[in-house]
Amino acid sequence: MQSLRGRDLLSLADLSLDELSGLLALATQMKSGEIRVRCPEKILGLLFRKASTRTRVSFSVAMYQLGGQVLDLHSGVTQVGRGEPTCDTARVLDRYLDIVAIRTFAHSEVEEFADFAKMPVINALTDDEHPCQILADLMTVQECFGDLAGLTLTYLGDGNNVAHSLMLGAAMAGMNVRVATPEDYAPQPMMVERAQELAAGRGEVVVTTDAKAAVEGAQVLYTDVWASMGQEDLASQRIPIFQPYQINDGLLGLADKQAIVLHCLPAHRGEEITAEVIEGSQSQVWNQAENRMHAQKALLASLLGVA
Ligand code: CP
Ligand code: NVA
DSSP states (O other): OOOOTTOOBSSGGGSOHHHHHHHHHHHHHHHHTSOOOOOTTOEEEEEESSOOSHHHHHHHHHHHHTTOEEEEOOGGGSGGGGTOOHHHHHHHHTTTOSEEEEEOSOHHHHHHHHHHOSSOEEEOOOSSOOHHHHHHHHHHHHHHHSOOTTOEEEEESOOSHHHHHHHHHHHHTTOEEEEEOOGGGOOOHHHHHHHHHHHTTSSOEEEESOHHHHHTTOSEEEEOOSSOTTOGGGHHHHHHHHGGGOBOHHHHTTSOTTOEEEEOSOOOBTTTBOHHHHTSTTBOHHHHHHHHHHHHHHHHHHHTTOO
């Protein structure tokens, strides 16, 4: 694939279809051991304002496997948590690090950081998008079904950061995307329009409140928590509103017989997904979580210009 050397990944919409396909292919070849690359002198910074298990550990292990180093720069141990301006932090860290992954609240913060830093900046989750997650998700779907184009993926639950990035990535890949949410929890209209543009007439992008209709015949069912980080206070009041969007045996029974179930994790069993489904034979969540590491290793190698 063509290297993404020096680029940022703030949104999946930053990639062309060729670049997305190239990254997925590279991740698959790295996972199988067909391609091995090294970047021994490179240092990745993880600048996180929110908790993380998968993203933090998978980025760290990926960088170690590439022979590089990792600095954990949680906002609580840096001046970031005490309000140092992003434009200052970006220009300073740019003098030390080779690449940075940022997890924060406002998407504008990663955009501002990228404006002030020359090194590649990776969005490791904002309130609006979670592009690294979707690289792993699409890789997992490819492993299960081969070609992505023409498959139907249904996302159920909150129209959040994961839903946004999933719409963008799956639409770009030519999948049919159905997003089913309660009325006031639909994805941002701007994201829906962008996904429709990226679909370029190859697949449909549909937003609905009808969970059952959205699931019918789908090959991939996907859900995420009903209250994201920063929305903890709203969690209990959302439970009855989101109940019809729970992935359970009833809803799964309406999907394609071969359907797989994905969840970015962490999961709340009994809320957005039942224990039976997440632990069941159609669940791919553990492979999906593993693929975070392979997909991000490919991303790091490409942005650092070693693959
Ligand atoms: N899916 C995901 O991003 O998990 P973490 O919040 O644990 O990183
Ligand atoms: N939507 C969730 C994803 C967690 C990986 C959140 O932002 O908390």
